[in-house]
């Protein structure tokens with residue numbers, strides 16, 4: 001089937017989409033947006049997190065056709081221009097990026113958290129990021145990064 | 156595979172009747188996992204997210220009607236004041252990403268005994284509204300859920316909504332898991348007080364082939380509250396009574412051993428939840444915060 005959706009502010013069209021395919025597959029394999037990672041395909045790791053019409057979702061659990069005509073924002077769409085988004089900068093500075101596989105998902109989920117709650121407590125951060133797994137950092141540096149980002153941005 | 160995307164409820168029912176092989180999908184948090192892992196290859200996907208009515212909820216005559224497509228996130232935010240136990244259960248579902256997409260309609264569609272929305276719906280005496288081109292019917296949630304992943308939906312039917320009486324007193328829901336977040340329940344329990352009718356409801360989750368109402372425990376505690384005049388005096392419930400209530404709830408469970416827990420642990424935990432939750436709802440009632 002044919003799909004038309006807006007990704008990071010740009011209308012994109014894709015042909016030959018399989019009806020049972022996920023939005024994640026469309027983003028990565030058809031549109032070449034490799035920021036959203038594919039790790040579990042079952043909603044457990046959050047590494048595929050994107051905004052769908054402004055709502056944080058696991059793109060691996062959205063059927064491609066459900067995104068028809070909708071707006072998607074991926075980690076690639078957060079920063080304006082060439083630089084990093086302040087949330088991304090905070091992750092780098094805090095050492096919350098090691099292998100980096102989980103990072104795009106954490107960045108989008110953190111962006112979503114800070115847009116709703118600009119000064120989250122540790123407990124609130126843990127709750128908001130409970131759907132994102134990291135195998136490297138032990139999460140302390142991620143907590144650090146979120147606090148740093150919160151100080152710097154009001155997203 | 157076909158991708159069917161009706162824009163109205165009527166079209167959705169027609170599509171369902173014409174395509175019995177189609178798999179309805181809303182949040183996709185159950186359906187997509189099956190597709191991604193090749194465990195399901197339906198002839199068609201019937202996407203219901205474009206049907207506006209399914210994402211609406213409203214209150215009338217003391218009943219809340221929640222469209223099958225209202226997400227957990229919206230239940231917590233918008234409906235929580237009217238249905239505290241359902242909101243508490245919704246808060247324990249998955250992660251923000253899952254709660255933003257997942258729906259009570261989908262939880263009913265899956266009919267897993269571990270479905271977190273089910274014990275509060277059982278305890279509240281909720282009804283599932285089911286539609287087809289043939290018409291509308293309402294089924295009590297207990298009749299709707301038939302067994303693990305089995306329910307009373309006919310081949311041409313869709314769930315339109317769940318209809319739940321507004322809480323008539325304090326309610327609780329608790330869930331035991333192997334960690335704080337993102338877990339399927341090892342077991343769970345919903346307890347509610349109906350202050351107007353002087354009823355107590357308790358429903359066990361994830362410790363049997365379906366959720367289980369602990370009817371003997373309910374009858375026992377209602378008896379004690381009446382006999383001892385506790386509804387009027389708002390006095391404390393005695394230790395022995397609490398213990399007996401917990402025991403009866405424990406006995407109602409029908410758990411199995413599986414990867415998440417032993418049956419024995421589940422039985423024990425259900426008893427602990429029963430005692431605690433009864434204390435909590437009763438404290439809230441005594442404090443006069445009853446609705």
Ligand SMILES: Cc1cc2nc3c(=O)[nH]c(=O)nc-3n(C[C@H](O)[C@H](O)[C@H](O)COP(=O)(O)OP(=O)(O)OC[C@H]3O[C@@H](n4cnc5c(N)ncnc54)[C@H](O)[C@@H]3O)c2cc1C
Pocket residue numbers: 042043044178179180181182183184185186187188203223247248249250253256257258259260261262263264265269270271272308312313314315337338339340
């Ligand atoms: C990572 C993860 C964590 C999870 N954690 C929990 C948890 O803690 N607790 C819990 O209870 N569940 C959990 N789930 C399961 C899932 O999120 C819930 O069952 C959710 O309620 C499903 O809703 P949905 O809208 O996504 O359903 P979908 O996946 O769209 O559909 C689920 C089923 O219902 C059917 N269906 C959907 N809508 C209708 C309708 N209107 N009429 C008829 N049939 C319909 C579908 O055909 C399918 O069989 C989790 C899932 C994931 C991936």
Ligand code: FES
Pocket residue numbers: 037038039040041042043044045046047048049058059060061
């Ligand atoms: S790939 Fe989507 S949550 Fe893991």
Ligand code: FES
Pocket residue numbers: 096097098099100101102103133134135136137
């Ligand atoms: S940095 Fe490696 S998984 Fe998180």
